[in-house]
Amino acid sequence: MTLRRVFHLLLRSYGPQHWWPGDSPFEVMVGAILTQNTAWGNVEKAIHHLRANDALSPEAITASLPGVLAGWIRPAGYFNVKTARLQNFCRWYLAAGAFDALQRLNTSTLRQRLLAVNGVGPETADDMLLYAFERPVFVIDAYTRRLLLRLGLAHGEESYDKLRHAFEQQLGATRRQVALFNEYHALIVMHAKVRCRKTPLCRGCCLLRNCPHGRHEVGTARGD
DNA sequence: ACCCAGGGTCATA
DNA sequence: TATGACCATGGG
Numbered sequence: 001m002t003l004r005r006v007f008h009l010l011l012r013s014y015g016p017q018h019w020w021p022g023d024s025p026f027e028v029m030v031g032a033i034l035t036q037n038t039a040w041g042n043v044e045k046a047i048h049h050l051r052a053n054d055a056l057s058p059e060a061i062t063a064s065l066p067g068v069l070a071g072w073i074r075p076a077g078y079f080n081v082k083t084a085r086l087q088n089f090c091r092w093y094l095a096a097g098a099f100d101a102l103q104r105l106n107t108s109t110l111r112q113r114l115l116a117v118n119g120v121g122p123e124t125a126d127d128m129l130l131y132a133f134e135r136p137v138f139v140i141d142a143y144t145r146r147l148l149l150r151l152g153l154a155h156g157e158e159s160y161d162k163l164r165h166a167f168e169q170q171l172g173a174t175r176r177q178v179a180l181f182n183e184y185h186a187l188i189v190m191h192a193k194v195r196c197r198k199t200p201l202c203r204g205c206c207l208l209r210n211c212p213h214g215r216h217e218v219g220t221a222r223g224d
Numbered sequence: 225a226c227c228c229a230g231g232g233t234c235a236t237a
Numbered sequence: 238t239a240t241g242a243c244c245a246t247g248g249g
Contacts, residue, residue, distance in 0.1 A: 035229085035230050035231090036229095036231040037230085037231045037232080037244090038229055038230080038231085038245090038246080038247095039228080039230085040229085041229095041247080041248075042246060045247090074246070075246060075247070076245090077246040077247080078231095078232095078243095078244045078245055078246080079245070079246080080244075081233085081244050082244090118233080119232070119233080121231060121232045121233085122231090123231060123232090124231070124232080139230085141231085142229095142231085143230075185230085186230090188230095189230055192230090
């Protein structure tokens, strides 16, 4: 079972996902922070509050009182932590010259700059790189790890970057791969949301943490 | 009542 | 470097 074949099976099962739901690159980045360990539906409510209060801009977010901003993003959970992260990120974003200046940096440099921002870890940075800056960077999340584990393509000890590099090397990492990476990550998330359906990939197992099927061997998947 | 969600940071050993 | 605690709302 190759990573390319996994992609085609997922695409055949679920169809194109058309991520990321966001009107602008900046909105995508806000969403990337708000969705940390949080259901997307809750993030949408928070973003709606920001927009309704004309606060969906780096200037407005940095200018907001923390208590007020926390109230707006409340549905997204961890609102005190995320208030600090949003304001911290926006201060950095404005100081760096906003989107156009950042977009001129090469991917490796931009990734390092993003990771240096407190509150932005590997997955959040890669969400931004792929879905806001449209760079060929593969996003690894908990679902990706579980999927690889259950397909016998990973053991569970691999680092974030090792898995990311595996996807990028086997699928390629040029500009042409941006659309592929975009769909692939979205399809993995979709696959996790579909609970215990029979699809070519999961064979009846879902990707929930405690899915009883998760312990099952995937059988001949490795030799496919 | 429980489990989960499109993680990351910080303190501790 | 490697765990553990912590953050917190909302849907199934």
